[in-house]
Amino acid sequence: VILTMASSEIIIIQLVFIALIFLIGFTFGIIPNKVPFLKNSAALLGIANAFSGGVFLAIAFLHVMPEVARDYDHYKNPHEHDDPPKLIPGTLGHGGEEESYFPLPFALAFLGYSFILLIDKVIFDTHSLMGEH
Template identity: 30%
Template sequence: MIGIKLALLIAILVAGASGAAMPLRRREATGGERLLGWGNAFAAGVFLAAGLVHMLPDADRTWTSLGHDYPTAFALAGLAFVFMLLVEHVLLPEQAHEEVHAPSGERFARIAERHQHSGNALAAYAVLIALSIHSLLAGLALGAEADLSRALVISLAIIAHKTAAGFALGASLARSGLPARQSWTLVALFASATPAGGLVGAIVGEVVDGHLGSGLEAAFLSIASGTFIYVATFDILRDEFPARGGRFAKWCVVTVGVAAMSALAIWT
């Protein structure tokens, strides 16, 4: 299981770096915004069902087995949700907020604007921090996931969203005026956030046993479920659906993601 998770984490790292590389290497991507939007929408569906159908109930059962009568899983998920809301919608500078929450189509359009409107380094760093936080938490969830089939589907969703998030970071860096070496260093930090979280989650799951191990796994799942629900709603659906055109197609893709992840609950 560790070997499979390691391979998945490497794939996620490559996806994040590849997404950021597109605007940094000044590639023109004809029609790419549609695929990026669909991939992001699918990720939203999977994240939503993963949080509500799988991770939150699993965490609640674990907390209950540990003797917690209080709904700890739901409380931690709620705290994770409002924490991400604080980070991405309150603390972010305005320019960074626009970069993080631009619809997929606008991210492509902004590549062409980078020479006309120079950004600032602070916004790029803020985008990096915001995107890396929920990437790290998503990695913790993947690392703590004991079921292989769920881990595979969650990884697919993370890859789809990581590519879109990487593109947002790359566009911000391309507009920031930062030196190329510094920009690629920031890309590497972002790309490695999910694998780092995944390794921590996997190691904790393998090394820490007993009551403490179960408690840590339940805490990871609780926090990650709140993060997944936030990412699906406020970070993806809120951004993708206001964009004109293709809303029904995106809704279909979201529904497929929810249905696919929910169907796994029958066998897992």
């Protein structure tokens, strides 16, 4: 494979950013274990855990899910994917009738999240067994 100068520069930039993201994650992952007053701070670790969960949810719902919905629409309607009104839910179709639109990728994401929440909070709920509230 012959790489052009532009594509080799892009690969170098990608590798630099991969290393940078790894170092940032590794550094901030080690800090709570190495700093004594952070090691025993349940409140601070809880806030950091909630923040990291929020980052993953934001990535999922703001970046990944719209792409999944678009790709699902392309898969569902392979010959009509270039028609801009087809990509907008609830728009009028070719004959003037409103097309039915069910956001299956979003519904599956909601069901998956609800299933994990059910498993975590109902099936493996250890607070009631330990007497904590």
